[in-house]
Amino acid sequence: MNYLIKDILSKQQLEKAFAFFKMIFIGMPVVDNPEYSFEKWEERMKNHGDLMLYASLDSEVIGIVFGRINNNHSITIGPVAVHENYSRIGIAKEMILLLEERAKHYGIHSISLGAVESAERFYSKLGYKGSLLIQSQIHSIEQLLSLNNKYKVEFTNIYDGKVSQVCLELTEPDRDLQKEYEAVFPGCYTQMMYCKNIGITS
Ligand SMILES: CC(C)(COP(=O)(O)OP(=O)(O)OC[C@H]1O[C@@H](n2cnc3c(N)ncnc32)[C@H](O)[C@@H]1OP(=O)(O)O)[C@@H](O)C(=O)NCCC(=O)NCCS
Incomplete structure (x- = not known):
């Protein structure tokens, strides 16, 4: 499959990725969490857009992994999502592994996240x-x-x-x-x- 993993570097990219986030998590509390607002991500994008990744296929967003630096040594990941039509082909794994590599260059020691029940095994598989x-x-x-x-x-x-x-x-x-x-x-x-x-x- 010819999808590409990209950084979020512009407001237009963020708008598309954010719309995908809202579509996947519609009706869930995370959508109303102030830490996940468009404005917060736009602010984070200015310095750390390379920790905000999306998967693109034919110009459509099919997956996202957003990371944010909390303090000097840790990153929180979330939201994480891949469109169900493209699940289980390694897209989320590829994005998280890339984000881990990027995080190392910021001197980050640890990455953490809160998981929904259905995704717990996915994170265990990645060594979390x-x-x-x-x-x-x-x-x-x-x-x-x-x-x-x-x-x-x-x-x-x-x-x-x-x-x-x-x-x-x-x-x-x-x-x-x-x-x-x-x-x-x-x-x-x-x-x-x-x-x-x-x-x-x-
Ligand atoms: C969870 C989610 C992000 C996984 O994305 P994905 O692209 O399908 O995952 P990958 O294909 O990269 O999977 C990597 C590995 O984890 C396994 N895996 C993926 N989802 C899994 C699940 N729900 N349960 C158990 N194992 C899972 C895969 O089989 C694969 O194993 P392998 O390396 O042995 O082949 C995706 O299912 C999703 O978006 N779910 C809905 C939103 C959500 O719940 N997000 C998480 C919020 S915490």
Whole structure:
């Protein structure tokens, strides 16, 4: 298949890729996440358009992988999507591997992302290591920690001054634990996160 992987370097390219993002994730909360707004990506494109990739076939966007630098040493990937007509032929993998290579040149040590359930195996296949993020605006870190007696705590954090976060080290998803958290602490939200440490080229 003669698709091309390209960087997002112009507003026109971003508009097409962003329209694809909205089409794929229509009705999902991620579309309303301020971190995923057109304006934010336009700002990021100015310095790091080479971390925002899309796959193009006959001038149509058929896939996207957007990365953003969080701080000096890490990148968050997302959104990631490939049109279903072109799935399972290696397009997302090729874009993520390219993004990893680019990230190394920025001195980035690690790449992380939050996965939807249906994509968890895809990230494992690419060598990303899983952990479970539990978040709540109405429960304390101590409350969230109280339900776990099985897994090592990777970190705890208060995000944005108001969201309690507990991250547990578990390589494989534990659906029973996720269900238990959501039942015992109504309003809390659990999601598998994936992370990969990447080497640095000088
Ligand atoms: C998940 C998604 C991005 C994968 O894209 P893709 O281009 O089909 O993936 P690739 O063809 O590059 O797959 C790479 C490898 O992962 C495997 N894989 C891909 N999707 C998979 C899945 N859902 N479950 C298990 N394995 C999967 C492929 O079989 C392939 O394995 P191989 O290297 O052994 O051949 C795509 O299915 C998608 O856009 N889904 C809808 C949007 C979405 O959920 N995005 C992720 C948000 S976190």
